[in-house]
Amino acid sequence: MEGGVRVVIAGLDLGLDDRGRYRIDGESEVKFRRCRAGLSALSCPDVIEADRLSKTFVVHKKEPGLRGSLKALFRRERIEKHAVREASFRVDEGEIVGLVGANGAGKTTLVKMLAGIIHPTGGEARVLGFRPWERENRLRRQIALIMGQKAQLWWDLPAADSFLLLREIYRISDAQYRETLDYLSGILNVKEQLQIQVRRLSLGERMKMELIAALLHSPRVVYLDEPTIGLDLTAQRAIRDFLLQYRERHRPAMILTSHYMEDIERLCRRIIILREGEIVFDGSLEKVVETYADHKVVTVQLAKTAPPVGDAPELRALGEVDVCGDGVIKLRVSRGRVADVAGELLRRYPVADLAIEEADVGTIIEKILREREGPP
């Protein structure tokens, strides 16, 4: 740990980075969180804390047609929709946590509660020590919400005008404003577009401007609600790279919701899976694979000289056959048998290449979201 201080507590090797913050690797981070209660003397703040946070919406149901409309004039049926049920979790400084779930699972509702946009109907939450829905200015100066589906900038103005207004709203000093704008517009490569009306920008450029607008005041908490939605692959990659760099530099607590698994895999070490408003998983990406994927994928590329291999019963005995043909065999093999099966394949066939991979995270999450029961 060059240039840093070495601190070993409870068997965990911690270091101080050049900004005086504790730096720990992913594995230790999880352990550290567990033993945090006993380390009150250390600076290890939970930036976001949710405790049994719930939100129930009351919606009105109207029967279709003219009759339904007439009936609704006198009496409307009320339906309660439990958008979020008793969600409890914590997010630390510098963490990017992915919120994953199907449409209507409660991701955006959860983010809106933590950003102070909507009131919960139950439970408690603290963001930097404040109840978000009380909307204290001291908190609002330290948070940001970026919604991929909802523009925050003024449509008819050049982004630069909106940024000037935000400078006033957040009371950013001239020097900090210039430095931050220069850094953000440079890294996102949109310096040339700052003076163009927002409505004349491409979707990718607009999203980059939204990011600048949200981060100008260097928030300590950033909520990202589908920031890459609708963007092409290049723009998606640019946004992801930017977020990683921003996280390294500023270490905010970030919560990200996205339907793109690549966003989650690239940006988040930890994910929270929501199903019908309930948290069904909270842990690292590796853990979700270990917990829910009972198999690995073994792929064999046969030598060019090998005779064709049919979907033989002996192959099915080794595992579930995904692909068999054109010189490729792809099997799904239970975790405990991977080494044996690999050995068996090498023994039986003229193998040119062999790969053992974890199951695709997206597929695993999809499977979890489909299930109504808990983990196996």
Place this chain on the structure above:
Amino acid sequence: MTFWQVMTIEARKRMSYRADFWLGAILGLGAQIGICIFLALAIFRESGSERIGEYTVRGMVLYYVVVQLVAKIVRSTEMEMGVSQDIYEGGLTRYLLYPTSYGLFKYAQQLGALAPSLIQVLLLGAWVPFVFAGEAEVTLASAVMCLAAIAVANVLYFLLGTVIQLVASWADNVWSLMVANRIAAALFGGFMIPLSLFPPWARAILAWTPFPYLFAFPLDALFGRLSPADWARGMGLALGWCGGVAILGKILWRRGMIQYTGVGI
């Protein structure tokens, strides 16, 4: 400072639409003034009398021209500022994140949006003193009293409209409420008919409502019909209404924000 910045940004935005500016000036305000003049002339011609209440035909035309100009400033862009739209479409989310007051932000926007209206009023109102010379005596003092009354009327009109639009937190559509407010303000505020043509008992009741302070009061101040004491009393009542409506707005805002969903679940 934020207030000023919001105001100037809105003004710049509004001024950048040249076609909208000239269409608003010619087709909007110009046409309305024209309609009022021809309507007043027709009423006098049909009635055959030389005076209606205290108004001669020239006096009535002058009243309608000036009330249009005053209303242009008092009303500003009431229907567009869309507090209810912000609630229905989730635009409010942006303002809830800002460490600033939503009401002040919206009012600053409304004042900024007034910039083109002010220029239109100056352009179309510049000929009034020449055409109606001698019809009314306007002094510096009455002009100042009128400007102060217009400023308070602008705040009051904004507050009334905002409070009504805040009902959008509970109701699926507040358009009918807004239209009712607009009609009540026009009828009881002296925009449609001069309040002096109302029976005395109606005027006495109306004096305790917010409506006369929107249009009739600034006009009375301009035409020197108010003594300093009357003016001070009227300003006090108008400011009292502003305070009352602002408190009601605060209550509705607090309760309404508990209902706010930010669109979608």
